[in-house]
Amino acid sequence: MVKILIVICCIFSANTQAQQEVYIRSGLLASSLTFSPSLMLNQSGENAYLTGFFEGFFDKRISFRGEGNLLLGGMEKSGYYEKGFRTTAGMLLHANKKNLDAHIGLMPGLYIAELVKNRSSLGVNELSVVPVISFNIGGTFYMYEFAHLFINVTYTSTNYRTVYSNINGRADELMFSAGLGFNINAIKNK
């Protein structure tokens, strides 16, 4: 009985190995929408964002990623932003083993935001467009032809130059996101 079980396990294991398709290759397109809490590093407070990204792989080591973060609100009353939308785009470098992937990337971008009234000049709310640089590090498991699980940590460096005199304009954030994403391969496996 034990011998039969071992044989069945070996056959099943070999069969699974043979069927294991590697999804990380050129032409892989991935996208997701998730909620991302963020910690403000130079100001008190935390923020919550709705994060969406689109990623396309040129080859298994390099991908282009575009990301948008819509501010849903500050988690504390003494928030820094009234409204905000950050958009970044850049290249990610990947190291992968089968369908398990780790990445690191540099993504320049812009933050279009309105500061809370006591941070703005003369207490007037106005939109500012601020350059942003973000560093992204994370991991992904492509578990299925059309779905993956991911985790990302993003550091964004932002500096509001036009805030009221003597008020610190630095607004760096550490943002966390994780969830279920969707992917397709635009190019058939050769």
Next chain:
Amino acid sequence: MNKLCIIVFLFPFFGMSQPMVVKETQGGIFSIGLRTTASSFSGDKLSSFGTGVGGQFRIQVADRINTEWFLDYITGEVGDFASRIDYHIGWSVMYYLTKSLDPIIKPYLVIGHCFDKTILIDNSDHRNHISKNSSAVQGGAGLHFRVSQRFDISLNTQYMMHLGDDIHAHYENARVHFESEKRKGVEGHFLMHIGLNYKIADLW
């Protein structure tokens, strides 16, 4: 219509996922990229560090000569009472110092010209501001770090010298004042770029 959108959207990933075939010389290689910029002004004692974002495309004209066409948006400080916004749009010529066509590290010299717009803004009252349009020349050196045949990370440092009238801000009698005057001497700044570039195709 939907099919057209999908084709346009996915085309880069179909085309650029393939190895790039370089024709006889590297002349004709077209690449696009994004970059982030750090700026340090030297002309105005009150001006300090600035950061920015931008993009560029490159058209290589020969094995050792490349051209770069860029747009930058940079914000910086003037003391703690005013802020500075700079827009740069221009071009540079890069001369590669190595004969090797595809080394891991490719050093180069760069020189170029740009048009710029500078805006100084009072931090306490954004309606109080001044702006100028001028041009500038820039030169420096840099390195491409080859990550793959199509992808490189570029790091360069340049000194940008502004031509034309000068604008500056000063704080007096609890107010921010802006002035425009004929330039006395050289006003410029060091720029450091970190860029990500992807080669799209060899055009000729």
